Amino acid sequence: MLTNRIKPILCALAFLLGSPSFAHSETVAIKAGRVINTETGTVETDQVIYIHDGLINQMGKNIVIPKGVRVIDLSNKTVLPGLIDCHTHLTDETSLDPIIELQKTAAQKAFESIPYAKRTIEAGFTTVRDVGTYRAFVDLALRDAIARGDVVGPRVYGAGCYVTITGGGGALTGFAPDVKLPFDLEYGKCDGPWQVRARVRELAHRGVDCIKVIATGAVLTHGSNPGAQEFTFEEMQAAVDEARKFGLKVAAHAHGTNGIKDAVKAGVASIEHGTMLDDECIALMKAKGTYLVADVYDDEFIQGEGKKRGMPKDFLEHDANLGQIQRDNFAKAVKDGVKIAFGTDAGVFPHGDNAKQFAWQVKYGQTPMQAIQSATISAADLIGKLSELGSITPGKKADLIAVSGDPLKDVTVLEKVQFVMKDGKVIKQ
Numbered sequence: 001m002l003t004n005r006i007k008p009i010l011c012a013l014a015f016l017l018g019s020p021s022f023a024h025s026e027t028v029a030i031k032a033g034r035v036i037n038t039e040t041g042t043v044e045t046d047q048v049i050y051i052h053d054g055l056i057n058q059m060g061k062n063i064v065i066p067k068g069v070r071v072i073d074l075s076n077k078t079v080l081p082g083l084i085d086c087h088t089h090l091t092d093e094t095s096l097d098p099i100i101e102l103q104k105t106a107a108q109k110a111f112e113s114i115p116y117a118k119r120t121i122e123a124g125f126t127t128v129r130d131v132g133t134y135r136a137f138v139d140l141a142l143r144d145a146i147a148r149g150d151v152v153g154p155r156v157y158g159a160g161c162y163v164t165i166t167g168g169g170g171a172l173t174g175f176a177p178d179v180k181l182p183f184d185l186e187y188g189k190c191d192g193p194w195q196v197r198a199r200v201r202e203l204a205h206r207g208v209d210c211i212k213v214i215a216t217g218a219v220l221t222h223g224s225n226p227g228a229q230e231f232t233f234e235e236m237q238a239a240v241d242e243a244r245k246f247g248l249k250v251a252a253h254a255h256g257t258n259g260i261k262d263a264v265k266a267g268v269a270s271i272e273h274g275t276m277l278d279d280e281c282i283a284l285m286k287a288k289g290t291y292l293v294a295d296v297y298d299d300e301f302i303q304g305e306g307k308k309r310g311m312p313k314d315f316l317e318h319d320a321n322l323g324q325i326q327r328d329n330f331a332k333a334v335k336d337g338v339k340i341a342f343g344t345d346a347g348v349f350p351h352g353d354n355a356k357q358f359a360w361q362v363k364y365g366q367t368p369m370q371a372i373q374s375a376t377i378s379a380a381d382l383i384g385k386l387s388e389l390g391s392i393t394p395g396k397k398a399d400l401i402a403v404s405g406d407p408l409k410d411v412t413v414l415e416k417v418q419f420v421m422k423d424g425k426v427i428k429q
Contacts, residue, residue: 027052028424029065030072030400032079036408038376038391041369043408049079051398054424058394072426074402074419080372081391082126082399082422083414084379085354086293087251087272087343090116090130090156091138093351099174101134106184109138117146117153119352122428124417126399127155129343129383131251131272132212134172136161136187140207152427155399157209157383159251161188163199163239168230169218169253193238196231200239204246210383211243213268215252216259219302219315219322226322227256227276236266249384251293255322257281264290270341270382275326277333285338291382293343294330296364297357299323301349327364334365341382342375358411368411398424 030049037044048063049056065071091113104112120128130139143156162170172185190199200211215231217224231239240250244267252263255275263271264284270291271277277285277292285292302316303323334340344357361371380390388397402419420428 028070031075033075034078036080038373051424056394056396056398077402079402081376083124083375084127085125086129086341086379087345088128088130089347091133092347106135113142114151116351121154123352124401125154125354126422130156130158132159132162136184159210159212160203160208163188164214165230168214169224170214193234196235196238197242200242211248211250213239213252215254215263216256229259233262236263240267275322277329282336291339291341292333293341295345296327296330296360298345298348331365340374341379355414358414362411368408
């Protein structure tokens with residue numbers, strides 16, 4: 001009888017010890033031909049990267065690999081830290097018109113995002129900041145599914161929704177005024193400093209990782225003027241102040257000059273797009289240490305594929321003159337020393353094409369090393385995870401990618417990532 005009673009206990013114990021949360025993590029040694037050191041901006045050759053328990057344990061030339069340790073041979077590859085995209089929309093993709101949100105349920109949006117996440121990490125982006133979705137909290141559901149291991153994808157830091165004024169650049173617009181939207185499609189709407197504070201408090205309570213405010217009008221919103229300021233300085237200041245209490249940073253969507261200035265003065269961590277920034281904006285950003293996250297690639301998709309696929313006329317008109325203005329101002333910001341973090345607006349163009357932006361950042365003023373640093377160490381600093389991400393450094397998460405060729409000579413080789421590891425686990429080889 002005693003044996004019969006003990007058997008189920010022993011079986012349960014064996015199950016627990018064999019489950020992922022109780023099992024010992026694999027130790028891995030990677031032989032790397034070339035390693036890009038994003039902290040020093042140098043290249044180190046013939047390195048051994050020793051990984052244990054999902055973290056980088058050590059790296060060097062003369063590390064002895066013990067017998068029995070799994071070895072991954074990347075001795076003919078260039079190895080980099082996992083890339084970080086600070087401006088994605090993982091639950092959307094090239095929908096052309098946000099009104100399509102009314103034709104889909106939240107469940108549909110969630111399931112559709114699964115392949116987007118997979119394509120993103122297989123492209124070498126092991127971490128993303130997801131800066132808003134029309135359907136509130138679908139991004140957080142995807143984040144949590146990835147974290148649980150239910151879905152393959154990058155580590156996600158999500159905003160939960162767009163925090164926007166009524167009828168603003170982050171609102172779902174373009175339908176009759178008597179149409180009543182469901183709760184999750186207008187969750188982020190708020191007007192006045194106290195409503196802004198209330199919305200930020202609610203978002204913090206629901207577990208967001210950052211706050212996204214829409215400071216100016218938007219390109220891909222009906223009835224919007226991208227250059228017009230929407231939130232007032234007082235409203236943006238309220239968002240920043242309230243977010244800071246919860247340990248959250250604020251990203252500000254801002255195309256227009258005045259909106260950029262007030263957002264920077266209010267203390268946001270980053271300006272997203274930054275299309276019409278001028279000398280005063282640049283000086284303010286440098287003084288405040290504000291990051292510029294400029295999607296200098298996606299105009300190619302909007303003006304090319306967008307037109308072919310029937311993107312609404314007003315969206316194309318909004319965008320027509322802004323692409324080159326943004327790129328020229330990006331070049332000026334780079335030249336003048338504004339901090340740059342990599343962000344693509346992926347979702348406007350297909351997920352997985354994120355690395356196409358590197359060539360454009362190089363074309364408009366950055367060196368290949370600077371462009372790589374913008375998507376590694378600088379991006380990690382912006383999202384507040386510099387102690388965990390952004391470089392191949394002992395103690396940091398074992399997020400690594402590898403490519404053939406030398407991205408410092410031809411940055412486009414980053415568009416063909418051949419090896420991806422996240423948290424010490426091989427995703428692509």
